[in-house]
Amino acid sequence: MMKKREVTHREIWFEDARFRLERADKAHRTELAARDAQIAELMKELDERPTRIVTQNLDQQIVDEAIERRDQAYRSRDRAFQALSELRLLHREGAGDRCRCGQRFQKCGVAQVVDRYPALEGWERRQWERMRAGQDHYLPPGHPGVTDPRWTPSGDSEQYSREFAATT
Structure with missing residues (x-):
C-alpha cells in the first residue's frame, strides 16, 4: 500500500x-x-516621429544652401559680365578705326581683351531678353539695349561695334 x-x-x-x-x-x-x-507600437512611433521631418528639413536646408551658393555664383558671373559690358561700351570701335578712348582700335588693349570673351554677346542677349520680359537684369545703364528701344542683339561682334559706333 x-x-x-x-x-x-x-x-x-x-x-x-x-x-x-x-x-x-x-x-x-x-x-x-x-x-x-509594445515593440511594434514603438517601432511605428519611431517611423512616424518628427525625426524624419527633421532629416527632411536638414536635407532641405542643405539644398537651400546649395541653391544660395549657386545663385551667388550666378550673380558674381553676372557682375563680371556687366563690368565687361561696361568696358565694351567705353572701348569700342568708332569712326575711322578708332576706339572711343582715342587709340586705334587694334592697339587698344582693353578693347582687345573684351573681344576675347565671345560669351559676352550671349550674356547680353539673355539679359536683354530678361529686361524685355520685365525681369531683373544686369545690363549696365548706358547699354544700348537699355537706352535704345530699337536695339536688338545681333550676335555679330562687328555688327555690334557698328551699332554702338552709330550711337556715339
Whole structure:
C-alpha cells in the first residue's frame, strides 16, 4: 500500500508540476505577445516621429544652401559680365578705326581683351531678353539695349561695334 501511495503522490506531484509549467508557459507567451505588441507600437512611433521631418528639413536646408551658393555664383558671373559690358561700351570701335578712348582700335588693349570673351554677346542677349520680359537684369545703364528701344542683339561682334559706333 505504501508503494501505491508513493505512485499516487508522484502522479499528483507531476500533475501539479505540469500544471504550473503550463501556467508559466502561458503567462510567458502572454507576456511575449504583449511585449511584441509594445515593440511594434514603438517601432511605428519611431517611423512616424518628427525625426524624419527633421532629416527632411536638414536635407532641405542643405539644398537651400546649395541653391544660395549657386545663385551667388550666378550673380558674381553676372557682375563680371556687366563690368565687361561696361568696358565694351567705353572701348569700342568708332569712326575711322578708332576706339572711343582715342587709340586705334587694334592697339587698344582693353578693347582687345573684351573681344576675347565671345560669351559676352550671349550674356547680353539673355539679359536683354530678361529686361524685355520685365525681369531683373544686369545690363549696365548706358547699354544700348537699355537706352535704345530699337536695339536688338545681333550676335555679330562687328555688327555690334557698328551699332554702338552709330550711337556715339
